Amino acid sequence: MCGINGFNFRDEELIQKMNTKIAHRGPDDAGVFVGENISLGHRRLSIIDLSQMAHQPMTTPDGRFTVIYNGELYNFKELKKELVEDPELGRRGEFNFKSNSDTEVVLYAYKKWGKECLNFFNGIFSFAIWDNQEKELFLARDQFGVKPLYYYHKDGKFVFSSEAKAILEHKYIERKINQESLNRYLRFLYVAGPETMWQDIKKLPAGHFAILKNNNLEIKKYYFLAEGEYLQDEKEIKGIVRKAMGEAVRRQLVSDKPVGLFLSGGLDSSILCAVMAKEFNCPVKTFSIGFDTDVETEKFNADFKIAEKTAKYFGTDHNPIMLTGKDVLENFENCVIAMDEPVSNHIQVAAYLLAKETKKQVAVALGGDGGDETFGGYDRYYFMNQIYRLRKFFPFLKNKKCSDLLGKALGKKNLSEKLSFKDDLELFLSFMAQKEEIISKFLNNDLNNDLNHYLNNDISYKEKYQPYFEAGWKDKINQMLRADMETWLIDESLVRS
Structure with a gap:
């Protein structure tokens, strides 16, 4: 892994401090770029092209674009070939590559295609590109959020980094707990994005890009996970x-x-x-x-x-x-x-x-992270599928009295509770969310009293999952896989790995 840092004003000492804070991410090399309205920093772990030709920040020969990049572009060789052989630009030598790194491919791909370059990328990444001509900062994160990217935007200041701890090097940023995030953490046992545990620090969502110009921040989704074709053979x-x-x-x-x-x-x-x-x-x-x-x-x-x-x-x-x-x-x-x-x-x-x-x-x-969310490996998928099948063949089980009778007969109270859920989202959350009484068991009395207002039921912890159950997908299990892939996988599984 590598690490990237930056902010929208000039301060070489501060960008060096941010770099030092994430030195563990890149022990092989470090660099900074400081301009009139920009400071960029990079810590490098060399994976592809170990030479100094791949040093970052990396700038185009004309001085217009500067990139800092954390990731791996798996199809960089194919893209490099396409850029070199471009019938309009390649003959003029505009893409004269000096390294064998994927970083340089990202830089020139952005120069040619702009934000559309993301549609060509197969890889894991978070990166930032400064356009010195337009005075515009472009940031992007890979489709499934393998590479992290945190940011702060308030009172004319924009700060970003691979790690939140580097953002906190800016002393004016309050270390104030986000009450909604703490509530969700206690419910789901992880912090769901784009919020973080800090009130004013956020995560750029997976599959999104951001553009900062004249202190206006625009965030857009570029990757949409579509419901695939249903094959029978x-x-x-x-x-x-x-x-x-x-x-x-x-x-x-x-x-x-x-x-x-x-x-x-x-x-x-x-x-x-x-x-x-x-x-x-x-x-x-x-x-x-x-x-x-x-x-x-x-x-x-x-x-x-x-x-x-x-x-x-x-x-x-x-x-x-x-x-x-x-x-x-x-x-x-x-x-x-x-x-x-x-x-x-x-x-x-x-x-x-x-x-x-x-x-x-x-x-x-x-590593194998992501396999369960792709192929339905968690127990909850199996149990939800069984519940859907029971409901299909025995619709009367949606009636709580009927489901209670079945639960008693089988000696499974939990089953009767889940069968009686009429709403797919409520059923899904019954597998994912911790009940308030369960949370209280694991906290001592003093801590329970301190955190009581953070468990405020008026704070909705359902809204993160609601869109996935309103998307109209044909297959309910695929609907749930998508929900996990765009939430749990990104903010729990991949954070651990």
């Missing part, structure tokens, strides 16, 4: 998925540094392992982590053992890591510091230590 479906998976993995293996894999033992990362094993000329470096415990019911360790078997089957260079209680205590504070916002997940310290150990051997590691 199982053989055809398998072929399409296998081809897409292979192409996606191959594109992500392009790197000038070693690449590895987080192997959890789950289906997602195991499939990646199978594809990578075919592509590598040497054993794939795989990494997994388990808990040092004898508790047989610990699911995490069951997956850990499956990961070892998977690694053995595919002949990988496997690196198992065992996490002790001491490790958790020693690394907990650093783990919290590394997070910009809280995520309530018991594996967070494990994920932090896994990345820490993996970094010693490889600079890039693929």
Whole structure:
């Protein structure tokens, strides 16, 4: 990963401070660009083109456009070829590439296509481009929000960064809690964007771009996840998925540094392992982590053992890591510091230590995040599908008295409650949101009293999901997958990884 910083006024000392705050994101190189109404900073982790020719900030020879970029553009070679061979511009040598980096491709793609360049990009990214002629700042974030981008816009000041902690280097920005975000965090156990836990700091949503000109900020969505074609032929479906998976993995293996894999033992990362094993000329470096415990019911360790078997089957260079209680205590504070916002997940310290150990051997590691949201891997999808089927064949179960009778007969009170929901959104939230009494159980009395006003029921925590259940998609499960893909995946799963 790399890190980007910037703001809409000149202050070299301050942009250097922001760069220092996110130095861990880019240990290989650092740079700043300071102009009349702009300050840009970059911390670099070299992945493609390790030379100084790929140094950032990077400016076009005419001095008009300057880019800072965090990400990987998987189709940069194809786009570079298209730019070089452009019948109008290529012959004039306007796109005279000096590096082998994808950063330069992003820069020239924007010069040629403007904001439409985003329609050509296949990758993960957050970047900013300053147009010195128009005095305009352009920012963009990838379609699924793999790369973070925070910003502050108030009282004529616009500040942005890969991490919120760098924005807080600006002392005039209040460290005031966003009451609505805290309410949603306690309900959903993560902070749903575009809000953050700070009142005046926001996240640029995934699949969006922003334009700042004359202190006017315009934010627009450029990527829309459409309901796909419904295929019936199982053989055809398998072929399409296998081809897409292979192409996606191959594109992500392009790197000038070693690449590895987080192997959890789950289906997602195991499939990646199978594809990578075919592509590598040497054993794939795989990494997994388990808990040092004898508790047989610990699911995490069951997956850990499956990961070892998977690694053995595919002949990988496997690196198992065992996490002790001491490790958790020693690394907990650093783990919290590394997070910009809280995520309530018991594996967070494990994920932090896994990345820490993996970094010693490889600079890039693929992982299976996003597989559950794409293919319906979570239990809630299965249970909701069962409820939809029961309702379809036995519509009277929507009546609470009937569903209560069934629940009693089966000894499953929870089932009767979910069957009686008439609204799809309410049903979905019953799987996702924590009840107030559950939240209170995990907080001591003093904390409960302090947070009571943050649990105000007048603050709607439903509005984030409402649009997904009004989109009119044919398939209800696909509707829910989309909701998770554009909320939970971005602000919970990918934040952890």
